[in-house]
Amino acid sequence: MNMTITVNGASHQLDVPDNELLVDLLRERLRLTGTHVGCDTSQCGACTVHLDGRAVKSCSLFAAQADGGSVTTIEGIGTPGDLHPMQRAFRECHGLQCGFCTPGMIMRAIDLVARSDGLDGGAVRDGLEGNLCRCTGYHNIVHAVLKGQELMGGNDE
Amino acid sequence: MSEGTGIGASVKRREDVRFLTGSGTYTDDLNQPGQTYGVFLRSPHARARIGAIDASEALALDGVLAVYTGQDSAADGLGDLPCGWLVKSKDGSDMVSAPRPPLAVTQVNYVGEPYGLVVGETLAAAQQGAELVMTDFTELNPVVDPASAADSETIHEGLDSNVVYDWGLGDEEATDAALAGAAHVTQLDLSNNRLIPNAIEPRAAIGVYEAASGDYTLYATTQNPHLERLVLAAFVQVAPEHKLRVVAPDVGGGFGSKIFIYPEETIVLWAAGKLGRPIKWTAHRYESFLADAHGRDHITHAQLGLDRDGRFVALKVSTTANIGAYLSTFGSSVPTFLYGTLLAGQYKTPNIYVETLGVYTNTCPVDAYRGAGRPEATFVVERMVETAARELGRDPAELRRLNMIQPEDFPYETPVALVYDTGDYEASLDKALELADYGGFEARRRESAAAGKRRGVGFACYIEACGIAPSQLAISLGAGVGLYESGEIRINPTGSVSVFTGAHSHGQGHETTFAQVVSDKLGIPFDDIEIVHGDSGRMEFGLGTYGSRSLAVGGSALIVAADKIIAKGKKIAAHMMETTDDNVDFEDGTFSSGNQQATIQEVAFASYVPADYPEDLEPGLSEKAFYDPKNFTYPAGTHIAEVEVDEETGEVDLVSFVAVDDFGEIINPMIVDGQVHGGLAQGAGQALMEHGRYDDYGQLQTGSYMDYCMPRADDLPDFVVDTTVTACTHNPLGVKGCGEAGAIGSPAAIINAISDALDGHNIAMPATSEQVWRALGGK
Ligand code: FES
Ligand code: FES
Numbered sequence: 001m002n003m004t005i006t007v008n009g010a011s012h013q014l015d016v017p018d019n020e021l022l023v024d025l026l027r028e029r030l031r032l033t034g035t036h037v038g039c040d041t042s043q044c045g046a047c048t049v050h051l052d053g054r055a056v057k058s059c060s061l062f063a064a065q066a067d068g069g070s071v072t073t074i075e076g077i078g079t080p081g082d083l084h085p086m087q088r089a090f091r092e093c094h095g096l097q098c099g100f101c102t103p104g105m106i107m108r109a110i111d112l113v114a115r116s117d118g119l120d121g122g123a124v125r126d127g128l129e130g131n132l133c134r135c136t137g138y139h140n141i142v143h144a145v146l147k148g149q150e151l152m153g154g155n156d157e
Numbered sequence: 158m159s160e161g162t163g164i165g166a167s168v169k170r171r172e173d174v175r176f177l178t179g180s181g182t183y184t185d186d187l188n189q190p191g192q193t194y195g196v197f198l199r200s201p202h203a204r205a206r207i208g209a210i211d212a213s214e215a216l217a218l219d220g221v222l223a224v225y226t227g228q229d230s231a232a233d234g235l236g237d238l239p240c241g242w243l244v245k246s247k248d249g250s251d252m253v254s255a256p257r258p259p260l261a262v263t264q265v266n267y268v269g270e271p272y273g274l275v276v277g278e279t280l281a282a283a284q285q286g287a288e289l290v291m292t293d294f295t296e297l298n299p300v301v302d303p304a305s306a307a308d309s310e311t312i313h314e315g316l317d318s319n320v321v322y323d324w325g326l327g328d329e330e331a332t333d334a335a336l337a338g339a340a341h342v343t344q345l346d347l348s349n350n351r352l353i354p355n356a357i358e359p360r361a362a363i364g365v366y367e368a369a370s371g372d373y374t375l376y377a378t379t380q381n382p383h384l385e386r387l388v389l390a391a392f393v394q395v396a397p398e399h400k401l402r403v404v405a406p407d408v409g410g411g412f413g414s415k416i417f418i419y420p421e422e423t424i425v426l427w428a429a430g431k432l433g434r435p436i437k438w439t440a441h442r443y444e445s446f447l448a449d450a451h452g453r454d455h456i457t458h459a460q461l462g463l464d465r466d467g468r469f470v471a472l473k474v475s476t477t478a479n480i481g482a483y484l485s486t487f488g489s490s491v492p493t494f495l496y497g498t499l500l501a502g503q504y505k506t507p508n509i510y511v512e513t514l515g516v517y518t519n520t521c522p523v524d525a526y527r528g529a530g531r532p533e534a535t536f537v538v539e540r541m542v543e544t545a546a547r548e549l550g551r552d553p554a555e556l557r558r559l560n561m562i563q564p565e566d567f568p569y570e571t572p573v574a575l576v577y578d579t580g581d582y583e584a585s586l587d588k589a590l591e592l593a594d595y596g597g598f599e600a601r602r603r604e605s606a607a608a609g610k611r612r613g614v615g616f617a618c619y620i621e622a623c624g625i626a627p628s629q630l631a632i633s634l635g636a637g638v639g640l641y642e643s644g645e646i647r648i649n650p651t652g653s654v655s656v657f658t659g660a661h662s663h664g665q666g667h668e669t670t671f672a673q674v675v676s677d678k679l680g681i682p683f684d685d686i687e688i689v690h691g692d693s694g695r696m697e698f699g700l701g702t703y704g705s706r707s708l709a710v711g712g713s714a715l716i717v718a719a720d721k722i723i724a725k726g727k728k729i730a731a732h733m734m735e736t737t738d739d740n741v742d743f744e745d746g747t748f749s750s751g752n753q754q755a756t757i758q759e760v761a762f763a764s765y766v767p768a769d770y771p772e773d774l775e776p777g778l779s780e781k782a783f784y785d786p787k788n789f790t791y792p793a794g795t796h797i798a799e800v801e802v803d804e805e806t807g808e809v810d811l812v813s814f815v816a817v818d819d820f821g822e823i824i825n826p827m828i829v830d831g832q833v834h835g836g837l838a839q840g841a842g843q844a845l846m847e848h849g850r851y852d853d854y855g856q857l858q859t860g861s862y863m864d865y866c867m868p869r870a871d872d873l874p875d876f877v878v879d880t881t882v883t884a885c886t887h888n889p890l891g892v893k894g895c896g897e898a899g900a901i902g903s904p905a906a907i908i909n910a911i912s913d914a915l916d917g918h919n920i921a922m923p924a925t926s927e928q929v930w931r932a933l934g935g936k
Contacts, residue, residue, distance in 0.1 A: 033186035034179015036409075038357045039442040043862035046357060074179035087177040091169055094827045097835065098664030099176025100183065100358040100409030121875065128870040132862070134357050134410050135664045137838030137899070138870040140831055 003067040007032070008076030016063045023047045023058040025066075026073060034074040034103045038132065045131030048104035049073045055111035057130070074103035077110070085151035086110050086144075095144030097135035105131050109145045113152055121146065162676055162683035167827035170669045172662070181407045184361040184378050189435035192363070193222055195425055196283040197438070198273035198290055199447065200265035203301065203519040203855020204312060207263055207272060208293030215275060215289040220282030224290060225428050226273040227262035235259060235427055236393045238418055240484035243635040244322050244493050247512070252322040255313040255517065257483040259393065259420040259427075265294070266312060266482035267521050268856055269447025271420050274428055276436055299519035299855035303479035304456055306516035312482070313517065321480050321489070321515035326497040327573050332510035335471035339462030343545040349533045350922045351454040351479070351849035352842075353865055354526050356663075358409020359440035360449060362422040364429030373401045375426045380411045380661050381701020384638070386693045388418045388486075395427045405691040408663035412839070413525040414449045415663065416703050417486040421448070446860040451849050452526025454479035455492060455533050461541040467551055469560050471508040474500055474537055480515045481522035488524040489515065494634050495530030495622075501571035502538040503582045503618045503793055504560040509572045519855045525703060527839055527900040528621070535619040539905035540912075540919075543616065547917045553909075554590060557618050558583060564883075575622060577791045578886045580819060585881045586618060589795035589817040592877050598799070611802040612812075615909025616795065619902040623894035624790035624885075625704030641785035642706070643698045644714035646675065646722055648778040650765035652758030653685040659699015660711030661691050665896065666828045667707060673824050674712050674890065678719045679757060680746025697781060705792070705894030708824065709885065714784035716889040721780035726760045729778075732771040733763065790885045790893035794818035796837075796902035798910040807930025809911055811841060815877045816902065821885040821893035829895045833878045836899020842868040843900070844907035846923050866923075 002015050007030060016025060026032045026049065035058060038046035042060040049058045050072040058071075078084035086106050089095070096102040105128065112127040113119065119127065124145045125138070133141060162168050175181050212224035238257045245251055261272040275290065277283030300309040306319045313319075336342055358378060365374040373396040379385050382403040390398035408415060421438055429436045440448075455476050462471040478492030497511035542560075546553040561582045562569050569577045590596075598614050605612035625631070628639035645657040656675055660667060668688045676683040689695055702711075727738040730748035733755055734741065741750045748755045755763075763770065764778040794817050801810045816833055823829050846866035850858045859865035884891030904922060911924050918932045 027186075032179070033183075034181070036183070036358070037185070038359065039862055041442065041861045041863055044357060044442075074177075078178060080174045080178055080180070083174075083177060090177055091173045094170070094831050096173060096176055097666070097831060098356070098358065098408065098410040099172070099181050100356075102176050103179050106177070125870040125873075132357060132867055132869065134355055134412070134839070134867070135835045136831060137834035137836070137876065138868075138873055139834040139838075139876050142870060142875070 001064055003064060005066050006070040008072060018064060020063045021059055022061040022063045022066050025063040026058060032073050032075050036100055036103060038100065045108060046101050046104040048107040048131065050107060050111065055108050074107060086148035089148035089151055090144040093140050093144035093147050095136065095141045101131060101133040105133065105141060109148055113145065113149045119149060162673055164673060164677045164824050166673065166825065168669055168673055168825055170666045172666060172668045183358055183407045183409055184363065184376050185439045187363060187376055187406065189363055189365055192435040192437050193276050193278060193432065194280040194283045195428065195436045195438040196275045196287040197271040197421060198275065198287055200261065200268055200270045200272060202265060202294055202296050203268050203299035204297040205265050205294040206297060207261060207265060208295060210273065211291040215286035218282065218286050218289060220278040221275065221286035222278060223276045223432055224273060225431065227258055227260035230260050230424065230427060231258060231262050234394065238420065238423065239388065239392045240489050241486050241637040242490035243637065244324055244489040245635065246322045247325040252489055253316055253320065254484055255316060259423040264314065267519050269521065270482065274424050276428060276432060301518055301520060301851050301853060301855045303454065303477050303516050303518055306518050307514060312519055319517040321484065321517060323514050324493045325512040327510035328508060329510040332471045332473050332508040335508040336460055336462040336473060339470050340465040341463045341549060343461045343541055343548055345459055345540060345544055345919055347457045347459065347537060347540055348921055349453045349455040349536055350843060350847065352452040352526055352847050353446055353849045354412045354414035354449055354452060355445065355867060356410030356412055356414055359442060359445045360415065360421065361439040362425045363435055363437045364426035365435045366430040366433065368433055371400050373426060373430065375403045375422060376406060377403065377422045378408050378415050379403065379405045380415045380663060380703055381699065382661065382691055382693045383659060383699040384701055385418055389423060389426065393423055395423060402694040405661055411663045412527040413452065413529060413703060416701065417450050417524055443860050446865065447857060448521060450485045450524035451481065451521050452523065453533060454523050457537055459537050459541050461545055463545055467549060467556050467559055469504055469506040472500060472506050474511040476513045478513050478515045479518055479520065479523055481520045482517060483522050485522035485524035488522055491525050491530045496534050498573045498575050499531050499534035499620060499622060500538060500573055503562060503620050505562055507572065511573065520851050527836060528897045531621040531897065532840065532901045532904055535617060535901050536905045539617040539619065539909065543909040553616050554586065554595065557616065558586060576788060578788055579883045580791060580793050581881060581883050582618060582793055585793065585817040585819055586795045588879060588881055589797050589815050592817065592879060593797040593813065593815040605801050609804060611804060611914040613800050613802065613910040613912065613914030615798045615906045615913055617902040617905035617909065618795045620791055620793040621897060621901050622789035623705035623792055623897065624709030624786050625706045626786065627788060628785050638700065639785065640700055641783050642700055642711040642714045643696065643781065643783045644711060644718050645696060645779065645781040646715065646718045648722065648757065648761040650762055652761050654681055655687050655689060656715065657689045657696035658711050658715065659696055659701065660707035661702040665702065665707060670708065670824045670828060671712060671715060675715055675719060678716060679722065681757060705896040708890065708892050709790050709888055709894050710784060710786050712890050712892065713888045714782045717782035717784050718780045721782065722778060725778060725780065726757060728771055728774055729760045729763055730755050787887040790821065792818060792820050792893040792895065792898055794898060794902060796906040798906040800907065800910040800914055802911065802914040802929060804933055807926040807933060807935060809845060809924055809926065809929055811874055811907065813874055813877065814903065816899065817879045817881060818895065818898050819881045819883055820895040821882060822891035823880065830878050832895045833899045834876055836897060837876050837903045838868050838873055840900045840903025841873060841907060844904040844922055844924060846925060848923050
């Protein structure tokens with residue numbers, strides 16, 4: 001089908017098969033490989049992106065479902081020279097090791113903070129429940145999200 | 158904590174920026190010109206004879222390029238996948254190796270075993286093609302239960318039984334005699350649950366062959382690219398070593414599972430040569446569950462004898478280890494030399510005997526997973542000690558203290574073949590007791606009871622042997638390779654530094670810590686130092702990263718190389734200063750003699766522009782070193798877990814966890830803490846929720862995140878971690894390694910805590926709420 005999608009601010013007119021997943025559109029078609037695939041049952045969260053401002057698992061949506069929508073991926077929130085506050089916080093707090101879960105964690109965390117009026121550690125842990133990390137034991141991720149919340153100083157996105 | 162970028166500073170990681178911005182390059186992020194896609198044909202049966210394979214329909218499909226089977230790879234002369242460690246049975250006979258062809262030829266032996274590869278122009282075409290391949294299987298009876306495997310039908314044709322080896326270590330007679338004379342003997346039946354590693358990045362590989370040059374390149378998710386190259390060249394004979402380059406780009410976690418030489422990487426590379434086009438394969442998560450080597454899976458009976466004072470007099474351990482369907486790369490060593498040798502723990506037990514019966518079953522091969530043998534050993538020792546303390550009415554911390562090896566006892570030779578070089582076990586115990594507020598536990602227990610909860614506390618005083626390993630010792634015990642590490646330091650003409658290491662980082666942060674080490678040693682700014690790893694085409698050799706060895710062995714190699722740089726630099730500086738090199742000092746990046754000085758950058762420049770230069774000296778300032786460790790390193794520590802158990806539901810809440818570890822000197826405390834956190838989470842997963850289960854037919858019941866329960870953020874507490882330091886005595890950095898400790902100590906500590914809450918019940922892992930509820934009498 002023909003579809004229009006805005007990704008990280010750039011608009012694309014694409015002809016995609018009906019069964020193409022959003023994550024494949026991003027990774028394979030647009031070569032935005034920062035969004036990762038860690039599972040085949042929608043349970044790891046490595047593929048998390050924002051669709052119209054909400055965190056979604058891009059492996060569990062067809063590309064067609066994002067027709068007319070606006071997607072932000074990890075590549076769209078900051079650059080090496082100008083990191084998003086949440087990216088900065090993950091670095092500050094050593095909230096990543098192998099980095100594979102990291103883009104999904106950060107996209108989820110930004111949404112989590114944006115949608116709350118002040119999270120404590122427990123709320124962060126509950127909020128990250130859909131994202132698996134095998135490296136960090138979550139300890140530093142939780143601290144990073146709290147720090148990111150502080151740096152974001154409210155709604156920053 | 159020291160400031161700056163030297164040793165001891167929590168330098169923020171330089172690799173983070175690419176990972177945080179989505180610019181990391183993992184294997185699946187790479188594409189090659191003309192790339193095709195591979196999908197493996199996998200056995201749906203636990204044990205079956207392979208009959209006719211009809212690929213005609215698949216090959217007729219548009220976009221399907223080729224179907225390769227085990228017949229094809231065998232006909233092409235592809236060798237079997239070897240096991241790299243020869244273990245001998247008690248009677249001196251060699252272990253029994255069942256041949257493991259990279260694609261099964263006549264018989265499949267576990268669900269998920271690959272027996273063919275379908276290659277397509279697109280992934281979709283390859284997938285559709287794979288569905289159209291018709292294979293005649295004749296099902297055979299599978300053997301799934303390790304406990305009865307030795308007496309069951311032999312699963313491999315041509316072998317006498319399912320016994321791989323019957324291994325033993327220690328003095329059995331003396332141990333039996335000491336047990337017979339003991340005032341008290343504690344006995345337990347224990348099991349160590351099968352785990353599925355689950356790095357979040359699934360395995361992936363791209364095979365590339367260039368016909369014009371005959372060069373092969375394998376991009377793969379591997380922890381040890383050089384070892385992969387060596388095995389593929391020497392044993393499997395896909396390509397000669399000098400025509401094969403193995404690249405491990407960014408790798409998304411390993412935990413052991415990416416050490417091994419697997420069928421998939423091998424076949425993708427071989428098939429790329431056949432097809433003449435690159436082939437890419439990326440595992441689906443279900444393939445990771447079915448076919449990444451699993452971990453643990455032991456059944457153990459143990460006896461601990463104590464004298465009237467509570468001193469341990471003997472430990473006897475008998476273990477059945479599930480090897481799986483084949484011997485994986487290091488599968489033989491994990492339940493023997495990496496396990497039995499650790500059974501002394503931190504204690505002066507004078508008599509120890511351990512025997513391990515390794516058995517084949519129709520399940521995925523079992524190999525090293527974070528800790529590899531040492532968590533299993535710690536679980537045995539620490540469950541035994543905790544249970545003995547309960548039976549004797551002794552405080553578990555004090556019974557441990559009574560039996561601990563003391564600082565003055567080092568070097569301490571255990572009855573199970575190791576010589577511990579140094580440690581201060583009471584120091585970690587005391588610090589952990591304080592951080593856990595052990596004195597306040599009874600009050601907390603009463604508070605919990607008032608709220609209808611049972612509270613328990615549990616200890617694990619673990620030891621591990623890391624920095625694997627002194628080559629001669631390892632080879633004398635059956636290892637097929639040396640376990641040294643290589644490193645190269647190139648001071649470039651402009652004074653910046655390129656460092657090449659055979660160690661590999663897949664999350665550990667070597668690009669940061671190794672730069673700290675070199676910066677500290679050579680007095681060159683951290684930002685001028687680049688660490689290169691993971692490419693057999695760029696560095697000379699390497700054994701890779703596992704067994705918490707990178708810094709202790711790979712870091713030490715860099716120190717040796719740096720010493721050579723300094724020695725050569727002194728000669729150059731001496732020439733510049735018109736003196737002899739023994740009159741030249743080196744400190745903080747500056748060579749000096751009397752009041753003359755030259756920076757290392759100036760000396761480097763002089764070495765590349767040798768206008769006025771020592772006659773007999775080669776130009777350039779670049780040095781290589783291989784470092785072979787003299788002994789293992791022995792990290793040790795005390796972990797204390799506290800749990801609350803809900804009597805109604807059996808649910809366990811891990812309320813607090815304290816880990817005090819002695820890793821020797823520490824380069825980057827931030828990274829070390831992170832390593833411990835990650836290990837603790839994996840250990841908590843083992844203790845509380847993870848279990849790789851097969852049904853009686855050999856079907857994996859836990860093949861996705863729906864039914865294999867991984868710890869999530871809301872399952873875990875914040876951890877309290879701290880360290881004590883006794884420096885390793887035999888490597889130049891004084892370091893011991895920190896990658897596995899968390900996973901080694903925590904299962905025992907958590908299970909001891911739950912057992913405490915359940916009045917000593919011998920609860921099995923994983924202690925799910927159902928298990929605990931049943932232990933509480935629920936029906
Ligand atoms: S890839 Fe695992 S949730 Fe999307
Ligand atoms: S950092 Fe490796 S999975 Fe999270």
